[in-house]
Amino acid sequence: MKSYREELWFETKTRRAYLNITSQVEAAVRSSGVTEGLVLVNAMHITASVYINDHEPGLLKDYDEFLEKMAPQNATYRHNETGEDNGDAHIKRQFMGREVVIAITKGHLDFGPWEQIFYGEFDGRRRKRVLVKVIGE
Amino acid sequence: MKSYREELWFETKTRRAYLNITSQVEAAVRSSGVTEGLVLVNAMHITASVYINDHEPGLLKDYDEFLEKMAPQNATYRHNETGEDNGDAHIKRQFMGREVVIAITKGHLDFGPWEQIFYGEFDGRRRKRVLVKVIGE
Amino acid sequence: MKSYREELWFETKTRRAYLNITSQVEAAVRSSGVTEGLVLVNAMHITASVYINDHEPGLLKDYDEFLEKMAPQNATYRHNETGEDNGDAHIKRQFMGREVVIAITKGHLDFGPWEQIFYGEFDGRRRKRVLVKVIGE
Numbered sequence: 001m002k003s004y005r006e007e008l009w010f011e012t013k014t015r016r017a018y019l020n021i022t023s024q025v026e027a028a029v030r031s032s033g034v035t036e037g038l039v040l041v042n043a044m045h046i047t048a049s050v051y052i053n054d055h056e057p058g059l060l061k062d063y064d065e066f067l068e069k070m071a072p073q074n075a076t077y078r079h080n081e082t083g084e085d086n087g088d089a090h091i092k093r094q095f096m097g098r099e100v101v102i103a104i105t106k107g108h109l110d111f112g113p114w115e116q117i118f119y120g121e122f123d124g125r126r127r128k129r130v131l132v133k134v135i136g137e
Numbered sequence: 138m139k140s141y142r143e144e145l146w147f148e149t150k151t152r153r154a155y156l157n158i159t160s161q162v163e164a165a166v167r168s169s170g171v172t173e174g175l176v177l178v179n180a181m182h183i184t185a186s187v188y189i190n191d192h193e194p195g196l197l198k199d200y201d202e203f204l205e206k207m208a209p210q211n212a213t214y215r216h217n218e219t220g221e222d223n224g225d226a227h228i229k230r231q232f233m234g235r236e237v238v239i240a241i242t243k244g245h246l247d248f249g250p251w252e253q254i255f256y257g258e259f260d261g262r263r264r265k266r267v268l269v270k271v272i273g274e
Numbered sequence: 275m276k277s278y279r280e281e282l283w284f285e286t287k288t289r290r291a292y293l294n295i296t297s298q299v300e301a302a303v304r305s306s307g308v309t310e311g312l313v314l315v316n317a318m319h320i321t322a323s324v325y326i327n328d329h330e331p332g333l334l335k336d337y338d339e340f341l342e343k344m345a346p347q348n349a350t351y352r353h354n355e356t357g358e359d360n361g362d363a364h365i366k367r368q369f370m371g372r373e374v375v376i377a378i379t380k381g382h383l384d385f386g387p388w389e390q391i392f393y394g395e396f397d398g399r400r401r402k403r404v405l406v407k408v409i410g411e
Contacts, residue, residue: 001138001275001411003310005379036140038177038272040312040375044386046327052235053183053227058215062224063231066208071340078332087336090327094337094370096231098326101177101238101375103270105142110268112181131384133377135312135410136272137138138275173277175314175409189372190320190364195352199361200368203345233368238314238375240407242279247405249318273409274275 004032004134007044012124015073016092018060019119021050021130025102026109028132035107037136041117042099044129047089049096049120067092067122089122096120104136141169141271144181149261152210153229155197156256158187158267162239163246165269172244174273178254179236181266184226186233186257204229204259226259233257241273278306278408281318286398289347290366292334293393295324295404299376300383302406309381311410315391316373318403321363323370323394341366341396363396370394378410 006028008021025041032039041050053059070091077087100117103110119130143165145158162178169176178187190196207228214224237254240247256267280302282295299315306313315324327333344365351361374391377384383391393404 001311003410005377005384036272037138038175038270038312040377042375042377044389046386046388051231053231054216056216056219058218059224059227061215062228066228078335079328079330081332082330087333090333091336091340094325094327097234097371099375101179101236103142103177103179103268105270110142110270112183112266112268114183115181129386131377131386133312133379133384135310136140173409174275175312175407188368190368191353193353193356195355196361196364198352199365203365234371238316238373240279240314240316240405242407247279247407249320249403249405251320252318273277 001135002034002137006132008130009127010119011127012121015124016064017121017124020055020116021119022117025117025132029104029134032134034104034134034136037104037134039102039104040099040133042131044131047086047093047123048128049093050100050130051096051118051120052100052115054114055116086123092122138272139171139274143269145267146264147256148264149258152261153201154258154261157192157253158256159254162254162269166241166271169271171241171271171273174241176239176241177236177270179268181268184223184230184260185265186230187237187267188233188255188257189237189252191251192253223260229259275409276308276411280406282404283401284393285401286395289398290338291395291398294329294390295393296391299391299406303378303408306408308378308408308410311378311408313376313378314373314407316405318405321360321367321397322402323367324374324404325370325392325394326374326389328388329390360397366396
């Protein structure tokens with residue numbers, strides 16, 4: 001069994017952002033040399049998500065509006081009594097999810113026609129990481 | 138390490154549907170010959186989910202009503218300006234999730250007493266796929 | 275390839291509870307002898323979650339209030355017509371998720387600075403299980 005580990009680093013200019021990281025994950029799979037296996041891609045921070053959906057600008061705005069309506073930045077959160085201001089981001093991240101697990105088949109991400117991997121940032125403007133871990137043969 | 142791949146195809150008669158696919162996944166695990174490992178089951182389309190919960194008709198209606206209230210089909214979505222009419226389905230799918238990962242122990246799905254695998258369709262009436270990928274020994 | 279399986283049992287005193295199980299999962303990884311691989315941690319019951327987020331008491335209250343507002347215990351659920359009273363718990367669990375998959379690197383959970391594993395109970399006061407399944411080398 002082979003294993004491979006890589007970190008992807010991001011620093012978004014806005015508090016919330018949605019970045020397509022598919023090609024970076026595909027490159028990590030290529031570096032791993034694994035042709036049959038699984039790749040785990042997860043946010044290493046707890047106010048960000050990794051999720052799979054469509055790369056369509058209207059949809060990214062729909063998600064952003066939905067999340068802000070569901071857990072508004074300026075609502076009252078007990079978490080913010082600690083001095084933080086990101087209580088909303090912890091809730092938004094739970095909706096979009098922490099991680100995805102993707103099949104690797106014949107050396108590639110085994111994807112349907114529209115699947116793309118996104119890094120969802122809900123408390124950005126600082127350096128944060130995504131972990132890519134590959135196992136297989 | 139062994140690996141195995143199978144696609145399950147669905148075409149629901151209704152726009153939204155909830156199909157119990159547990160026996161099909163169990164059959165794929167049997168075909169794989171893997172007795173200890175993991176199986177990934179994921180929607181290959183971005184307006185559908187694979188999730189694990191109870192096979193109880195009332196609950197399926199509860200989920201459906203909850204999801205339709207959360208993201209109504211007839212609300213306004215920027216995604217629908219592209220000519221699509223499934224903005225709601227992309228949001229419903231995020232709530233229910235894209236994938237499940239299940240342990241395989243002694244050749245079987247390692248499940249608690251009520252765990253069942255469902256395909257959640259939010260934009261059906263066309264052929265769509267689920268990927269089953271098994272790795273292990 | 276090595277594999278390892280362990281069950282963690284819980285019986286919470288309250289209907290809803292959020293328990294940090296990170297050290298128990300770390301101990302299971304140690305017992306497995308796996309130094310490079312993946313660990314799956316999932317609720318074996320369908321009214322509970324395993325999720326990763328911050329161990330901060332205010333945040334746990336934020337989650338609890340958010341979930342109770344989203345799917346109130348005393349609302350009307352078709353599922354409860356079966357004699358159950360936990361329709362709300364099935365919806366809360368879908369929001370928080372069933373499972374997490376965590377990379378194992380050099381024998382440890384490969385975590386960012388604040389990641390902690392939680393068991394989220396939404397229908398407690400009875401014995402329920404979490405499955406820890408490790409695969410790797």
